Amino acid sequence: MQNDIQTLIPRQPVPDLTLPLVGGGEWSLTNEAPxxxxxxxxxxxWHCPVCRKQLEEAEALVEQFEQKGAKLTAISVDGEDRAKEMHASAKLxxxxxxxxxxxxxxxxxxxxISTSRGLxxxxxxxxxxxxxxxxxxxxPDNTLFYSSVQSAPWGRPALEPFLNTIDFIVNKNYPARGEIITLD
Structure with a gap:
């Protein structure tokens, strides 16, 4: 079996994304310009109650992140109908x-990537x-600074601590870490 998972490297460009938004219009990472x-x-x-809780937390923090010069976007493989259901149920x-x-x-x-287990x-x-x-x-140059990827719904980073983290990164000119690819 072939493993086609990519590994993103800090300080390197990330893949561009352009996707439709609930409510109309289009979102593009390249055009974000935070x-x-x-x-x-x-x-x-939409099927995930843990996601709904996370998005509700993000909703409550959007303006605080904007004050830090950061722009939040939530993304899923859901189609438009399911995304609209999440938007409504999480009151975004x-x-x-x-x-x-x-x-x-x-x-x-x-x-x-996971497969369905039903309801x-x-x-x-x-x-x-x-x-x-x-x-x-x-x-802003579309390079990776930080990533956290989970193989299950649990273990996601809490969002609120990143408000102070952004201040620390900016004030200390803290670099992205984990950029070493080879051990030579």
Whole structure:
């Protein structure tokens, strides 16, 4: 079996993404132009109650992140209808919700892919295949600063501590870490 998961390297360019947004329009990583970071929250989809909680947390912090020069976007492989359901159920007004990520794009970002196990605890059918969670801080030049990828719904980074983390990174000119590819 071939392993086609990509590994993103800090300080290196990340794959570009352009996706539709719930509510209309299009989101593009290239066009984000944040002062500090584009923060990408890849979530499993409407079927996931853990994702809903994470997106509700993100919704409450959007303006605080914007004050730090960071732009938050949540992304999933869900189609438009399921993304609209998540948008409504999580009561998202400020958080940008992009949908239609392909499984190939998910792999380019190093995300794990899972298969359906039927209905979830919120009585929503899992898609046949979907991407597991990931969290990324992307610098304005579209290089990777930080990533966290999970193979299951649990273990995601808490968002609120990143508000102070952004200040630390900016004030100390702290570099992205983990950039060594070979051990030579």
């Amino acid at each position: 002062d500090t970071f584009s923060i990408l929250i890849f979530y499993r989809g 007004d400020k958080l940008k919700l992009a949908y239609g990520l392909t499984l190939e794009q998910a792999r380019q970002w190093g995300l794990f 979830t605890s919120v009585n929503v059918e899992e898609p046949i295949k979907f991407a597991e969670p990931g969290f990324f801080l992307i610098k």
